[in-house]
Amino acid sequence: MNLKQQAEGAPYHLVTSMEECSLGRFWVVQLDADFEVYQSHDDPTLDESNSWMRLKQFCDDNNCRPINMAFASKDLNPGTQINLDPLADGYFYTRRARKLLTGDPRLSGYQDNAQGVGQLHRNTLKIIWEFDHGGMEFETRHLDEHPKSQPVSLIRK
Amino acid sequence: MNTLTFIAPSGAPASGTIIEQLDPPGNTSGANHVGFFGAGGPQGVPFAIIVDKYQDSTYITNTSGFNMGVAPFGVKASGELNNTKYDGAVNLANINGVGGIELSGIPQLSGTLLIRFVPSGSTAVRTQNVLLRTVVLNASSGIDDITGVVVGLKVQGFEPAADALWTQTAGDGALDNRIFFVDHNAPDLVHDFFVSLSVSPEAVGQRNDFGMFFIIEFL
Numbered sequence: 001m002n003l004k005q006q007a008e009g010a011p012y013h014l015v016t017s018m019e020e021c022s023l024g025r026f027w028v029v030q031l032d033a034d035f036e037v038y039q040s041h042d043d044p045t046l047d048e049s050n051s052w053m054r055l056k057q058f059c060d061d062n063n064c065r066p067i068n069m070a071f072a073s074k075d076l077n078p079g080t081q082i083n084l085d086p087l088a089d090g091y092f093y094t095r096r097a098r099k100l101l102t103g104d105p106r107l108s109g110y111q112d113n114a115q116g117v118g119q120l121h122r123n124t125l126k127i128i129w130e131f132d133h134g135g136m137e138f139e140t141r142h143l144d145e146h147p148k149s150q151p152v153s154l155i156r157k
Numbered sequence: 158m159n160t161l162t163f164i165a166p167s168g169a170p171a172s173g174t175i176i177e178q179l180d181p182p183g184n185t186s187g188a189n190h191v192g193f194f195g196a197g198g199p200q201g202v203p204f205a206i207i208v209d210k211y212q213d214s215t216y217i218t219n220t221s222g223f224n225m226g227v228a229p230f231g232v233k234a235s236g237e238l239n240n241t242k243y244d245g246a247v248n249l250a251n252i253n254g255v256g257g258i259e260l261s262g263i264p265q266l267s268g269t270l271l272i273r274f275v276p277s278g279s280t281a282v283r284t285q286n287v288l289l290r291t292v293v294l295n296a297s298s299g300i301d302d303i304t305g306v307v308v309g310l311k312v313q314g315f316e317p318a319a320d321a322l323w324t325q326t327a328g329d330g331a332l333d334n335r336i337f338f339v340d341h342n343a344p345d346l347v348h349d350f351f352v353s354l355s356v357s358p359e360a361v362g363q364r365n366d367f368g369m370f371f372i373i374e375f376l
Contacts, residue, residue: 042278042280043280044279044280044281049280049281049344050280050282050376052376053376093376094285094286094374094375094376095276095282095374095375095376096372096373096374096375097159097161097274097276097372097373097375098161098370098371098372098373099161099163099370099371100292100300100368100369100370100371101163101176101178101190101191101270101368101369101370101371102190102294102365102367102368102369103190103191103192103218103222103365103368104294104298104365104366104368105179105185105189105220106297106298107294107298107299107300107368108178108179108189108190109178109179109180111161113158113159116374146335146337148286148337148338148339148340149286149337151285151286151374152283152285152340152342153285153374153376
């Protein structure tokens with residue numbers, strides 16, 4: 001069994017072709033093992049429901065690493081695709097929610113939701129957040145600034 | 158839809174009261190905000206905090222600053238939260254009038270707020286990089302820069318049952334506006350975070366030009 005077949009099988013259940021990817025908006029990662037992995041829906045029937053975390057486990061178990069990443073769309077519109085730098089020191093994906101508590105009634109209860117993809121260069125993580133309601137935001141995070149700021153969803157090379 | 162809710166912790170007089178945050182829109186008489194006051198609370202004497210002192214009471218209030226909470230509205234303690242007060246040292250708190258308490262021994266239910274996160278769908282998630290920022294609101298009630306530090310008002314906070322020291326997130330001496338929470342590494346359908354907050358004005362006047370921005374990453 002080759003590495004791609006291992007990725008597709010238990011316990012990883014990774015999607016390795018665009019045709020199998022059922023999401024309209026998704027991350028895609030190129031591995032140094034010379035195949036691509038696509039985001040899939042969370043699956044609560046698996047021990048690890050999240051496909052990004054299963055990818056991380058696969059990389060750890062098989063001594064391989066991502067060498068490129070994009071946040072892409074099924075419509076193949078190049079204007080909506082987010083391309084990260086190749087050969088970064090690591091890649092990152094997460095979902096995020098934020099809510100504001102304030103005494104100012106004009107903004108009370110404000111909430112937004114987003115997905116973030118990022119790339120690591122040395123100890124600096126650059127994240128691009130795409131809001132569910134549209135629009136983007138950019139964040140630069142220094143991982144050594146606080147002991148609680150080490151993201152578990154970072155896949156290092 | 159992911160839901161984030163601010164709630165009075167089980168140890169508070171107003172236990173379980175949800176801070177409605179103008180939900181539904183226009184509900185200005187509801188239990189909408191958190192207010193920091195002097196010993197008399199929002200409708201007593203003294204209601205104001207003395208400049209350079211920390212608050213002696215903490216309440217859920219309506220938009221006018223009146224005490225609100227579970228029915229019957231207006232009764233003292235109906236909207237009362239735990240009052241966790243900075244007690245003169247980075248490792249000490251005064252909780253509901255009892256001073257000199259080491260932060261390391263304070264349980265979660267003694268926090269000022271419970272922040273409950275429920276992700277959309279029926280899949281358990283883990284959390285990372287969870288934090289609470291004290292943010293500056295501009296004149297039109299927007300946030301120009303979520304990393305900006307509020308001036309003229311000290312805010313201190315900590316995560317009970319996790320932190321042993323206060324973190325200053327606003328005012329003179331604050332280096333940063335964040336309180337970090339411990340990651341929840343075990344996937345779950347509901348994640349509860351507790352925070353204790355204490356406030357000290359550096360100048361006279363009511364302040365509502367700041368907010369608490371809770372940020373959670375999950376997958």
